[in-house]
Amino acid sequence: MGSVFILISDPRGDTLRIRALGPALPVLAAVLVAATACGGSSSADNTGGSGAMKLKVVATTTQVADFARNIGGDKVTVTQILKPNVDPHDYEPSPADIQAIADADLVVQGGVGLEKWLDQTIKSAGFDGTVVDTSKGVAIRKGGEEEEADGDPHIWHNPGNAEIMSRHIAAAFEAEDPADKAAYAANLKTYTGKLRQLDTWIAGQINSLPAGGRKLVTNHDAFGYYIDRYRLTFVGSIIPSFDTSAELSGKQLNSLVAKIKSTGVQAVFSESSLPPKTAETIGREAGVKVVAGEDSLYGDTLGPAGSAGATYLEMERHNTTTIVTALKG
Structure with a gap:
């Protein structure tokens, strides 16, 4: 069976081309049509009352969503896909996740194969913006089995890796929103200091x-x-x-x-x-x-x-x- 696409227009007049996944088509179509009919994420909805547009960020895991909030501050709105205490390994995206990605300026992921569902979800959403893989440059521990071919994805449990992940997020925010580059840089500096303090504290406790x-x-x-x-x-x-x-x-x-x-x-x-x-x-x-x-x-x-x-x-x-x-x- 070939891919089925839904063509709808968002409030800005842009056409979204979204691929539905098999039997989920009727439900997905209803959700997406209802979302756009209600106005989606308009400019007014995304200013926080400041009059300035905020970056619309979708973050996959709880960890990268937290990093994105710390780096973005009041310049971004973060939609977090995975909820607290939800196992990320076997997650199945919802129609709301697909819609959030379709509306996003940026998508931030943990990487190292943790979000096996993400590539297909991005395709289904018709998203062609920036996807930030925060694992780039991290020294990855090897996997022991075939399904772990990408290595150990739990990179955030070393604060030094969290610092690398945060730098990727800051760089992506600055590229997408250069007018607020100074704010992102300041937030990164503050958060990096907290991560280094955490690292020193943990080492002292374990020692x-x-x-x-x-x-x-x-x-x-x-x-x-x-x-x-x-x-x-x-x-x-x-x-x-x-x-x-x-x-x-x-x-x-x-x-x-x-x-x-x-x-x-x-x-x-x-x-x-x-x-x-x-x-x-x-x-x-x-x-x-x-x-x-x-x-x-x-x-x-x-x-x-x-x-x-x-x-x-x-x-x-x-x-x-x-x-x-x-x-x-």
Whole structure:
């Protein structure tokens, strides 16, 4: 079956050419027609009352959306596709996501294959603007399986990488909106300072642990960049993959329990976006503490507003405090 396109006009008189995906055509068409009939994102809607147009930015993940807000400040409006505590690995875009991308000036992604759904979504939206891959220039950790061919996508868990990601965002904003270049540069400088302070603080906290006690067992392989940066020992993960859809076999589970016992691991850490049941089973079998609930680590996603992981800076502080407290026993 060939591709099906919908041609509609937005309030500015431009024609949007949007490819519908198979059986979703009727729903998608209804959503898009309703959105444009209601006026979409007009100039008046995008000024914040200042009279000046703001850049319309679509950010894929919670992390890059947070970076974009910090760098863009009041010069941008950020539409965040992934919501807090939603697993990004198996996400399925909605018609609203397609419409947001169709209306955007810029799309910002984490990269390294994390958003496997993004390329098709961009095509479906007919978007031909700038796509900012924030992973460019980051030293990528290797993947261990075929589905991890691009490498480990959890690059933000090293604040140095977050700094690189933020620089890409600032450069893209400046290119798209040169009149506000000074504002973006100032915001980048301020945020870079906070990231460097965070890095120093985390290093000090981890270094307060005995060298032999810096051992980590997590839900899945999301913390490799953090482990490398702060020189922890990775004992194992409940899901032995970067992708949370992978499953742990009975043999692997028994092997992990034995490894926890033999290495003297103090705790098993669950993650906010994953159910803690398997972690609790392994902790019970190994006879060690399981960190779950409100103390869960934020791995793939930030938390909701008001939570301990509502922003990138808060997330990394929460994770570090939780790890250090648990490993001190």
